[in-house]
Amino acid sequence: MRRLVALPLALLACAVAAGPAAAAENRATPRIVNGTTIASTEAPWTVAIQIEQGSGVGSCSGTILDATHVLTAAHCVVDGSSVAPASGILLAAGTPDITTKAAQAQGRVVGVKTVRVHPGYRSSEIPDDVAVLTLEAPLDFSGPTIQPLPMVPTGTYVFSGTTTRVFGFGITATNRDDFGILRRLSTETVPASLCGTDAPGALLCTFRRGRAACSGDSGGTATAVVKGQRVLIGVTDIAASECSAGLNLYANVAAPEIRGFIDAAVQEQNVSADQLPVSPRGGTRVRINTTRPRVGRTVTCMRGSWSGSGSLSYRFQFQFTKSGRSTRATSLSRKKTYRLKSRDRGWKVGCVVRATNVGGSGAGVSATFRTVRSR
Incomplete structure (x- = not known):
């Protein structure tokens, strides 16, 4: 995983010291630490993703936006300056377990037709870490195990202290190798600037010691209840080098800097960096x-x-x-x-x-x- 210089945080009893993985041959991406295993019906929008790029295979999570589009993290599909080919990406929807063939059979495995990466994303930086996958075939929303999740309205600010539920298929501790079980955890938002980022408008931060996303949760689903409805507020991006430290950063899907790209990608449109606004x-x-x-x-x-x-x-x-x-x-x-x-x-x-x-x-x-x- 990439690492950030550790920074003292006034309101947090920890320091930031990590970033998303980049290398395809060892793509360790955030997973749920001290989370709760759940059924697909509790998070029918969260999918498991496997990416083959070069000589390696990486594992991530993602969120269903509609029948043919899944949102994930850019660093899941980018290795340096190379974007993984769509033919090397598969996602599993509708199952809380992809570790056995029997469990996989409960859901649906779908291929990817197109990969779009935020044009502002750079593997050496944190902001704009989002990608949209266009699926080869539409998902079926007729049952309770596969459903889309609405995004928070553009420009809606998620205040510090907001209870946040995070979903993903990631590992349960920094050095474990147990990707593939759907889990959730509850945590709380804190001011993004306290988490060592200079892009507090494009990123959200959560902190709860001992509970966090870890490797394999990258691209996964950060949610909150806004006006009585559970909505997507962030795409899992960064974990601390020791996941149990409890700190995570997410791409803020309410920020026009991020949302402009997502909305265009869902419409099968490509946009340049010059076409997207940059947050403070x-x-x-x-x-x-x-x-x-x-x-x-x-x-x-x-x-x-x-x-x-x-x-x-x-x-x-x-x-x-x-x-x-x-x-x-x-x-x-x-x-x-x-x-x-x-x-x-x-x-x-x-x-x-x-x-x-x-x-x-x-x-x-x-x-x-x-x-x-x-x-």
């Missing part, structure tokens, strides 16, 4: 401008470095941990200053900068929260 980049250097905040003083949220940021809005967040963890926050606004009040005494203050443009919306969070003192 940056957000990793947001900070409060003082080391000793005091009641009555004004603190300023320093925006950090952004490119293509469009409009910026600010929010001040407070944490209190002495008698159980409590949090609260001001509303997002264009105002980047806040006058500390008596009720803030003893709380730790930090801030969020949200950047929005036509490519998406992402937030940067201050890495350090400072304790508010008396006057």
Whole structure:
């Protein structure tokens, strides 16, 4: 697997240190660690994918979008600058187990006619890690074991703290070799900037120690309930080098940077990178401008470095941990200053900068929260 430099995360009790696999001969891609085995009817949209490229065979997961299109991760089908031939890709739908012939017989194995990769994807980088597979024959949705999953509406922001269910066929620990059983886990979204990415509008991040996607879950299904409906919010991309650390990154399907490609691919259209908007980049250097905040003083949220940021809005967040963890926050606004009040005494203050443009919306969070003192 590719690895990122480990970064200290203020709100997470871990560090980022990994990336998706690239080599076809040893494509270890994220799987479910400490997940629950489930029936196909609980996730009829998640499929197992096997890719033959060069001298190797890789294993991934994917999500059914409609009868002839499956969404997966670009790094599942790209080795360096080479895209796997469609003839070397098979997917299994409608079965929770592809490890035996009897189990495989419960579902349907389908070949692939066309492979489309996001034109902005680079194997040395994290964003835009999505691909759409056009199937040789349509899937049958007449039964409960094979069904499509709707995507979250374009531009819908998934807030930090959202409960997320992740589905995939991946391995159950970093060094295991047990790909092929469908599992799910529950985790929670956190600000993407805290997970070491400078593309917080194009990526989602989840963290729950001891529970995460791991190798083989790449391209799999991250979901949340939005307006009463379970929808696809992300495509599994990155796992920590030790999967049990509990951290994952996903391509954010609500971001126009990602969604523009997916929508075009489902319409059997090719798009160039120039035709797709790019979401804001940056957000990793947001900070409060003082080391000793005091009641009555004004603190300023320093925006950090952004490119293509469009409009910026600010929010001040407070944490209190002495008698159980409590949090609260001001509303997002264009105002980047806040006058500390008596009720803030003893709380730790930090801030969020949200950047929005036509490519998406992402937030940067201050890495350090400072304790508010008396006057």
